[in-house]
Amino acid sequence: MSETWSVDEHLEDILRGVRPLEPIELQLLDAQGCVLVDEITVPASLPPFDNSSMDGYAVRTADVEGSTREFPAVLTVLGDVAAGSADLPAVGPGQAARIMTGAPLPPGAEAVVPVEWTDGGTGGGPADAMTARTADPGGATGEVRVHRPVTQGQYVRERGSDVRAGTVALPAGTVLGPPQLGLLAAIGLGKVTVRPHPRVVVVSTGSELVQPGEPLEHGQIHDSNSFVLTAAARAAGAIAYRVGAVADDPDTLRATIEDQLIRADIVVTSGGVSVGAYDVVKEALSGVDGADGSVEFRRLAMQPGKPQGFGLVGTERTPLLALPGNPVSSYVSFELFVRPAIRALMGREPVRRPTVPAVLTGDTVLHSPAGKRQFLRGAYDPPPPGEKAGTVRAVGGAGSHLIASLAQADALIVIPEDREEAAPGEELEVIRLD
Numbered sequence: 001m002s003e004t005w006s007v008d009e010h011l012e013d014i015l016r017g018v019r020p021l022e023p024i025e026l027q028l029l030d031a032q033g034c035v036l037v038d039e040i041t042v043p044a045s046l047p048p049f050d051n052s053s054m055d056g057y058a059v060r061t062a063d064v065e066g067s068t069r070e071f072p073a074v075l076t077v078l079g080d081v082a083a084g085s086a087d088l089p090a091v092g093p094g095q096a097a098r099i100m101t102g103a104p105l106p107p108g109a110e111a112v113v114p115v116e117w118t119d120g121g122t123g124g125g126p127a128d129a130m131t132a133r134t135a136d137p138g139g140a141t142g143e144v145r146v147h148r149p150v151t152q153g154q155y156v157r158e159r160g161s162d163v164r165a166g167t168v169a170l171p172a173g174t175v176l177g178p179p180q181l182g183l184l185a186a187i188g189l190g191k192v193t194v195r196p197h198p199r200v201v202v203v204s205t206g207s208e209l210v211q212p213g214e215p216l217e218h219g220q221i222h223d224s225n226s227f228v229l230t231a232a233a234r235a236a237g238a239i240a241y242r243v244g245a246v247a248d249d250p251d252t253l254r255a256t257i258e259d260q261l262i263r264a265d266i267v268v269t270s271g272g273v274s275v276g277a278y279d280v281v282k283e284a285l286s287g288v289d290g291a292d293g294s295v296e297f298r299r300l301a302m303q304p305g306k307p308q309g310f311g312l313v314g315t316e317r318t319p320l321l322a323l324p325g326n327p328v329s330s331y332v333s334f335e336l337f338v339r340p341a342i343r344a345l346m347g348r349e350p351v352r353r354p355t356v357p358a359v360l361t362g363d364t365v366l367h368s369p370a371g372k373r374q375f376l377r378g379a380y381d382p383p384p385p386g387e388k389a390g391t392v393r394a395v396g397g398a399g400s401h402l403i404a405s406l407a408q409a410d411a412l413i414v415i416p417e418d419r420e421e422a423a424p425g426e427e428l429e430v431i432r433l434d
């Protein structure tokens with residue numbers, strides 16, 4: 001661990017070892033957040049048929065021309081056309097069909113008069129609504145008085161007016177969010193080919209660690225990193241498995257990782273990477289060169305997150321990122337290195353979180369070690385209209401054990417390597433953690 005790596009060099013090294021996962025076919029909801037590999041063509045037009053956009057009466061426009069409240073057009077109602085109806089009455093001169101939103105326009109009809117522009121078949125004033133069929137089956141027949149004319153095609157959603165068969169529904173590279181999944185469902189696709197969610201196995205290490213919910217003996221602490229890392233991996237789009245904390249024993253750790261490789265596209269460990277006598281991850285995984293790969297441990301010019309390990313392990317050369325154990329270091333390292341690796345596996349761009357400018361508020365000058373990129377926890381406010389930069393204030397100190405203030409933060413304030421302090425009023429870059 002002699003030379004010091006920059007944040008960017010370490011990330012580039014990781015990204016060189018990460019290839020996008022092979023595409024697979026998934027059920028629509030399993031593909032949420034995934035990237036489409038090929039463009040999707042619309043197999044059949046949407047809507048598939050001309051249909052009504054209103055509850056009302058399907059009419060011939062000539063029959064209602066010039067109609068008013070005082071001089072209504074009086075039409076004979078043939079019956080109901082409900083959404084899903086296949087049996088459609090032909091609408092002839094002087095006739096109308098009561099029609100529901102989404103129902104196919106019956107033959108002969110050219111437009112739809114909303115029910116509010118009619119007497120609803122009651123013989124009274126303008127209707128507010130139709131009476132439910134169950135309450136008044138007879139309401140579907142008889143006469144209707146139409147108080148306003150409609151033009152050709154009015155309140156009719158034309159076949160193909162949404163998307164036409166043969167056109168591109170979604171281009172390759174689309175990230176499937178709720179509306180995109182909705183479109184695939186609407187055009188009738190039950191499955192879709194995407195790069196899958198990476199499987200991330202999270203292993204925390206440390207003989208002092210006790211699972212939350214269990215009492216502590218003196219000297220012990222609860223394992224929080226494995227929860228942070230597993231939750232963060234899920235938020236980044238991965239399927240994450242949390243393995244309980246492994247004690248500081250190299251053989252146990254090696255065996256645990258070997259067992260886990262079967263379900264891992266990435267392994268993330270926390271703790272045991274520094275220079276202590278019980279730094280188990282380093283001891284178990286460094287220098288195991290050969291077919292099964294190896295993990296290289298290095299010092300980074302960053303704070304927090306100085307000690308890091310990265311390598312490709314097992315016969316599948318699975319990327320393993322060994323993060324430092326201090327809780328803030330572990331989380332910041334996840335954001336800077338594991339999240340981009342997850343996104344690279346998914347084929348999602350950009351892999352890095354973007355930075356945004358923010359003016360530092362508060363009354364404290366922030367300090368940063370020379371030559372290191374520092375990531376301080378911040379609370380960010382977006383810019384008011386017309387301004388480019390938001391504001392950010394530091395929350396908590398620089399200590400990498402400060403879990404409570406990390407929970408107050410929604411941004412990381414970046415102090416570059418060439419700066420040793422930043423004063424209130426200065427504009428800095430921040431990474432938003434949303």
Ligand SMILES: Nc1nc2c(c(=O)[nH]1)N[C@H]1C(S)=C(S)[C@@H](COP(=O)(O)OP(=O)(O)OC[C@H]3O[C@@H](n4cnc5c(N)ncnc54)[C@H](O)[C@@H]3O)O[C@H]1N2
Pocket residue numbers: 204205206208209221222223224225226270271272273274275276279304305306307323324325326327329400
């Ligand atoms: N002599 C030196 N000591 C240390 C150096 C150094 O350069 N020289 N680097 C320091 C830095 S910076 C960091 S970061 C830590 C990294 O240590 P490890 O990765 O070996 O982590 P541990 O020693 O296992 O734990 C550190 C700290 O974090 C707590 N921890 C660990 N795992 C969890 C967990 N799952 N949940 C909650 N808290 C956890 C652990 O109890 C320790 O307090 O090394 C410094 N030392």
Ligand code: MOO
Pocket residue numbers: 302303304305306307324326329400
């Ligand atoms: O660099 Mo360590 O990761 O501060 O706490």
